[in-house]
Amino acid sequence: MASWRQDILYNLRRLFRAPVFVLTVVLSIGIGVAANVTIFSMVNRFVLRPAPVGDPATLMALHTTHDGDRCCNNFSMPLYEDVRDQAKSFSGVAAYYELLPASIGGKGNPERVWGQSTTTNFFDVAQLPMTFGRGFNSGETRSPVIVLSYNLWRQRFNADPNIVGKSVSVSGHPYTVVGVTAPAFHGIDQILYAQFWVPLGNIDQLTNTLPHHDGRDFHWLAVIGRLNPGITHAQASAELSTMAKRFAVSYPKTDKGIGFRFEQAGSLPPRQASSVLMFLGMLAVVSLLVLCIACANVANLLLARAADRQREMAVRLALGATRARLLRQTLIESILLSLGGGVFGALLSLWATRGLSSMHLPAPVPLDISVGFDWRVLTYAFAISVISGLLCGAIPAWIASRPLVANSLKGEDSLARPGNRFSLRNVLVVSQVAMSVVLLCATGLFLRSLDNAANIDVGFRKHGVLMMAVDPSLHGYTPQHTVQFLDQLRDRVAAIPGVTSAAITDITPLSGGGRSDGFSVPGHKSDKSIPTAELYMATPGYLETMGIPLVAGRDLGRENPTGQKVAIISESMAAALFGKENPIGQHVNGAGVDYEVIGIAKNIKARTLGEDLRPVLYRSLDQSIGSDPSGMGYSLLVHTSGSSASVAAAVRQTIHSMDPTLAIFNAETIETHLRNALFLPRLAGTLFGIFGLSGLLLASIGLYGVMSYSVSRRRQEIGVRMALGAQIAEVQRLFVGKGMKLVVIAVAIGLPTAFAVSKFASSVLYGVRPHDLFTFTAVPLLLLAVALLACWAPARRAAAVNPIEALRCDG
16 A cells, blocks of 8 residues: 555656646546536436435336337226236335426415326335425325425425425415425426326316316326335236236227336336437447547557656666556556546536536426436546546556667657657547547537528517416316406407517417327318327417418407317318318318318428428317317417517516416517427537537647657757758648648548448438538538648747757757
């Protein structure tokens, strides 16, 4: 231990005497570590981290499957009860409704929150720890009791330590608080953000969007189960399979072809898992490229340092030092440097994850996509720092500890012998630049994708629209009363100075999706139909407010709620159902509802920016709200002639003057909404942009270092050349040509590799081909320009060498 301590202190003293070298290495490794730690923190958050429940390994999320749909589906209430009562592999099975909207009282104005309605055994099965109080008792199925999330308790109730037992207003109904969850828990699903929990028997009181939910054909419950001790996944799966066959025989009308699947609770939903994993995998590969470039850069610096220490090492060997001791000392130096880089990288990654957490998805429900640090991330940062230090320092340490003693004592450099035209340092530089080509090509593709996404024609206004949502149904409004309230609200807001028009809808476009149905043309000779079309409720003035052109027919008016239902369809829906026929006056049928087509509107982007055009049907809100109420509330859309933010206060005041108990939520401008809709291309463009610039900077530094080292080792040769009449331009060409030769070789290797790799990014690019000609032309030219600059600076220094001083130098 004394020997190790001595070596560490010795290396620290040496490093303190070389601050520029230390800073360069720490920055290089820090950039590579930061890239990898940032991506790993995302992988840890969405893939590795278990749900914050007791013994997460034995808590399973159960799904139903059906013939032709081998994925994830919810349970009906009778099916859940059958599994709960008959499954012996599970010590407990609980169910919950995933998203229940509510308006909750507390500090300040009422706030829109989302919670979950659960069976009374939910907290027992999940083994959830509580900050205060308890979960639900078995006899509280219909009791007005509530469990608050830790964050809701802090924000709305000022972290009142005596909150248990107090009454709070939930959508106008009094509920008694019985518990506050642990800080980390906001639901089994780690992306959905639940803020309260009530017993399942209260669901009819808090929502009117679940009619006939007790039937066996209505699947609406998410289910979790706790495996019994000693029960394997295979045993549980076999039992569920046997039960599925039994249910299929007992209930052939609803359960024929049914099956079950399960995975650890809190895992990514199967439908989204493959795309998320592919995207994270791409980012992981790119971050490793950045680290490899950084390691090559540091290895080059350490090789130069090893060359400078050849004489020192020879002297120490001559005085009796062992090669193992010299090897250990040199490796300790590289590990100390890498740990310093790891600390810098972790701090840089902490800043980066905060930036990523500030991004928002354009969803009407609360999502938690925050990324942070925990012990796994810190362990990974430490491990990757040590491994980087070993990889960077292994070869330089081996070379430094094995000098040719006789040659080194005379000052000869064993790493730069005459005739060695392609040294290890050159190989590292070629590797750096080649990897930078791949990285920069990916960066170019994603930046062009972001630019294209920002310029996509969404089909509606991009400026001058303010959006605010309310949900009168949470406060006991009947459908008729809700229609009256929304009509009055629209009229009053339209009269506010600066407001051009106003309208109401159930969900705004590019919010990730809402209601959709299949449609057909009844009695049509060619039996035309489409599998899905997006449905939007709309009031008069919706198309004008959103800036969606009406191509033919008329706009929605104040339609008779009990009369013939009418609709406006998009051009794509008209083409799919009617071809070249005129749709006006004809009928379409979806989910058993008959609509008369009164107009055709221009196409819009409905769910996401990158989608193909979807068929869209706009139906009258007055005619639809009674039979199909929105579970997401109703959005007020306000088109203003000036700044949207300038009328926001007046709109809020109007809403509160009509009903001060209503919570206002999802308040934002259309500009903010569209910016959030660019989440995926912004995320990819930001990360790849940072990684690409980092790789370019590191490769340029590495190339500059190699050329500078070459100049320093050939000072005598340069002096001889100039003494014999060589011109300054010739000396400059000598070194620039050498550097550019390395770059050309690297580009020749990197470009085909980038070309082959780019096809894997095709699914996340917007309007850009994976083999984009502009990108694959601009990147090599940019790299050659930067490389030329990196080579020219050392070449200029070489040309400035004084021949007399160079010839006097002893090497």
